[in-house]
Amino acid sequence: GEEVAQTPKHLVRGEGQKAKLYCAPIKGHSYVFWYQQVLKNEFKFLISFQNENVFDETGMPKERFSAKCLPNSPCSLEIQATKLEDSAVYFCASSQGSRIMNTEAFFGQGTRLTVV
Amino acid sequence: AQKITQTQPGMFVQEKEAVTLDCTYDTSDQSYGLFWYKQPSSGEMIFLIYQGSYDEQNATEGRYSLNFQKARKSANLVISASQLGDSAMYFCAMRGGSGTSYGKLTFGQGTILTVHP
Numbered sequence: 569g570e571e572v573a574q575t576p577k578h579l580v581r582g583e584g585q586k587a588k589l590y591c592a593p594i595k596g597h598s599y600v601f602w603y604q605q606v607l608k609n610e611f612k613f614l615i616s617f618q619n620e621n622v623f624d625e626t627g628m629p630k631e632r633f634s635a636k637c638l639p640n641s642p643c644s645l646e647i648q649a650t651k652l653e654d655s656a657v658y659f660c661a662s663s664q665g666s667r668i669m670n671t672e673a674f675f676g677q678g679t680r681l682t683v684v
Numbered sequence: 685a686q687k688i689t690q691t692q693p694g695m696f697v698q699e700k701e702a703v704t705l706d707c708t709y710d711t712s713d714q715s716y717g718l719f720w721y722k723q724p725s726s727g728e729m730i731f732l733i734y735q736g737s738y739d740e741q742n743a744t745e746g747r748y749s750l751n752f753q754k755a756r757k758s759a760n761l762v763i764s765a766s767q768l769g770d771s772a773m774y775f776c777a778m779r780g781g782s783g784t785s786y787g788k789l790t791f792g793q794g795t796i797l798t799v800h801p
Contacts, residue, residue, distance in 0.1 A: 599787055608723075608773065611791040624788055657727065661789070669717045669781045670736055673789055675729035 570594060573642075574660050574676035581650045581683050589679045590642040591660030598665035599623070600643050601673060602635060606656040614658075617643065618665070650683045657681075686711045686785050688776050690792035697766045698800050704751070705761040705795045707776030713737075715781035718759040719789065720750065724772040732774075735759055737781075766799045773797075 573592040581587045593600050602614040613627040617637040628635070632651075637643040647654055657680050661673035687710040697703035709718065720732040735743045735750045743750045751760040763770055776792040779785075 601788065603789075608794075610793045611775070611789075613788055613790070616788060624786075659729065661729075663787065669715065669779050669787065670734070672719055672731040672734055673779075674731070675721075677728055680727075 572660055572662050572674050572676035574658075574679050575642075576679060577677065579679055579681045581681065583652060583683055584649050587647045587650050587654070587681055587683075589645045589658050589660075589681070591645070591662075591676055592642040593660070593662030594674055596664065597662035597674070599663040600637055601661045601663075602643075602645050603659045603661065604656045605659060605678070611659070614645070647681075650681075652683050655681060655683045686713070686716075686778050686780055686790040688778055688790055688792035690776055690795050692795045693793070694796045694798070696798050696800060697763075699768060700765055702762060702764045703766055703797065705763070705774050705776075705797065707759045707761065707792060709757050709759060709776075709778050711757075711778060711780060711785070713781045713785060716785075717779040717781075718750070718752070719777045719779065720748070720759075720761045721775045721777060722770075722772045723775060723794070729775075733761070763797075768799050768801060771797060771799045 575590045600617040603611040615625045616623040635645045657678040659678045660676045716737045718735045722730040733745045733748045749762045773794045777789045
């Protein structure tokens with residue numbers, strides 16, 4: 569597609585429940601990034617993929633967060649046993665592979681996760 | 685490690701006037717890209733403008749221009765002829781060219797711009 573598609577738009581989970589977010593990058597884009605934005609403030613990088621391979625996972629709280637980008641499927645970000653502090657908007661972004669440094673990242677609309 | 689600093693939490697401007705949003709950065713990379721994004725109250729991220737570290741000329745895109753001063757490590761966004769629809773949060777971001785910063789966008793804290801009629 570011509571835009572990054574994130575689903576669902578809103579997700580409400582009770583504390584301790586699992587949350588799964590999806591992202592379909594723009595066709596032809598080989599890099600996918602996940603960011604967490606809390607309270608409309610700065611973005612926290614979580615993880616990036618180059619095609620289906622993890623490229624950089626330095627921002628992931630590994631004990632509860634996991635992510636995948638499998639061929640012919642939307643990418644996913646899963647949070648096991650959600651906590652109140654996980655409440656945020658989760659953005660997915662994709663970029664073309666070549667000259668990535670010189671190209672903008674295209675963002676999805678975000679998924680607003682509310683943990684109650 | 686890369687760092688982006690936006691020192692203005694909020695800015696106000698009169699409609700039709702110009703406004704400058706500040707951004708300074710820190711990186712050890714020789715090659716990098718600088719970006720500005722706009723986030724309206726609806727929440728989506730809109731790409732505005734890009735400047736490469738080796739670009740000698742300041743980038744311009746319509747009413748947006750980027751005042752790039754490499755020696756000072758600053759990349760300020762200038763919006764000319766402000767419109768009411770420019771009211772939004774603005775993020776400065778950097779994309780690194782090597783190591784773990786390669787491809788990853790590092791964002792500043794954002795500046796909320798309010799345009800008064």
